Amino acid sequence: MPTARDPAADLQHALLTRLRLRQLSLLQAVDRHRTLGRVAAEMRLSQPAITKALREVEDIFGGRLFERTSRGLVPTPAGEAVLRYAQRWLAELEATTRVLTSLEAGRSGRLRLGLTQQVPQRLLSAALTHLLDRTPRMAVMTREGTTDELVAGLVARELDCAIGRSYDGDATGLVQEAIHEQEPCLVVAAKSVKRLSRGPLDWARLAELDWILPPPNTPMRRTYNAIFVGAGVQPPVPMLETTSIRSMETVLRTEPNAISILARDVVAEMEQAGHWAALPYRLSWNLPPVSFFTLKELEGHPMVQSLRAVVVATARGMQRKVG
Template sequence: MATARDPAAVLQHALLTRLKLRQLALLQAVDRHRTLGRVAAEMRLSQPAITKALHEVEDIFDAPLFERTSRGLLPTPAGDAVLEYARRWLAELEATAQVLTSIGSGRSGRLRLGLTQWVPQQLLSTALTHLLQGTPRTAVMTREGVTDELVAALMAGELDCAIGRSYDGPVTGVVQQAFYEQEPCLMVAAASVKRLSRGPLDWARLAQLDWILPPPNTPMRRTYNAVFVGAGVQPPQPLLETTSMRSIETVLRTEANAVCILARDVVAEMAQGGVVAALPYRLGWMLPPVSFFTLKQLEQQPAVVSLRAAVMQTARQMQAKARAAA
């Protein structure tokens, strides 16, 4: 007597036995160019050959992956899902090739690390020193960005781990561990501190200044907007939207009324150059904690475990020193 077969199991069998990596690369090329003629030119094949190859891939997945429109070939819902996994699979393949090349060069491997600029230099230095000065050394690829970008890169298989702010958005396969808390403070040009610190903390007055804020729809921008709203003040329209420390410092050099919120320990590092300084106010809240992110399947990998331990140990030492000095 015939029995019904699980459609997912049938599809999985087709993928295991028929799907080839070059077919995933073809899908990416179609998504990138959106016309078969351009794909054929890139891959140095005839357009009929590309058309046949695309039909073969769609037959494997048992679904149309692209539809013809006036704007070219656009992914169907099934195509979007397949492209997401194709990007991840090909990124993992590239990462594997890089790791093996590093091992072949006498290193212990290669680690792709995401970093946000808004954490103390001491933590960033610990991470890089730990990886680069080990025996044997680990080859490192770093990528800077805001936490949202770093988490997205982790989910896409483009990073192995990251140091950023705690993240409350939807994630799949990413684990995070908070390990360092920071107090925020208001940072202005050093020459403007005396003038801008007159009187008590007044968010209505501060909102009239020239604000430097993170880009819209980032966790920190949402945090700062909530602070203004909680004080009964409309969030200001920023003069500059950025997460770049160099851009922030440049604007503070030239704009006497410019102000931003950064972690107090980061401001202390920047203030050593004499260009910027903190206003003498306590804001009464804490920033989202600095957290260590990695993929669930990598969290027990020795390189990730040792890096996480080194960074967290430095964080404990920094916080102990700060408590002793308070």
């Protein structure tokens, strides 16, 4: 009696025996350019050769990965899934080559760390000191971005761990731990503090100022909009949308009515330059906690574990000092 076929097992066998890394690069190029002519030019092959190569890849995966439309070649649902995994596979390959190169250069390994702009300097210093003060030294790559961007980098295997705001989205395999609470404060130009702090906290009055807010559709922007709505005030149209501390500082230095919301401990670190200062109001809510992120598959890696331990210990020390 014939046994039932397992389509998943058949596909896995095809991938293991027939799929080549160059074919994954081809799929990324097709997705990037959306026309076979441009792909052929980039890969320095004829268009018929690229067409044949794409058909071979689609045959391996057992279905069409791209559809021809007026907008060029557009990924099918199957193509979208394959492209996501192709990105991960190629990112893992790139990471492996970097680690091997680091080992050959006498390093103890390589770690890729993501950071948000509002990570307190003390946490950042503790993390980098731990990673760089090793014998032999470790190669370290840091990348700054919003929490959403850092989580995307983790899922795409472009980062090993990250320190950012807590994340409430859906990310397969993501592990996060809240490590540090931050109090928000209203920050303005130092020369404007006295004028803008007259009277009680009034969100309607504050909404008329020149706001610096995170970009649209980010968790922090949604949080700030909810604060205004909860106070019965229409969220302001910002003068500047950014997460860059340097951009905020530049605008706050030059615009007398500029205002933003930042973590009080970050503002305290930056106040020493004298360009900005916190208004003397206490807000009745906390920012989403600073959190340590990694992937389930990397959670047990010795370097990730040791970095997490140092960051958590530093955060606890900061909280005890505040308390």
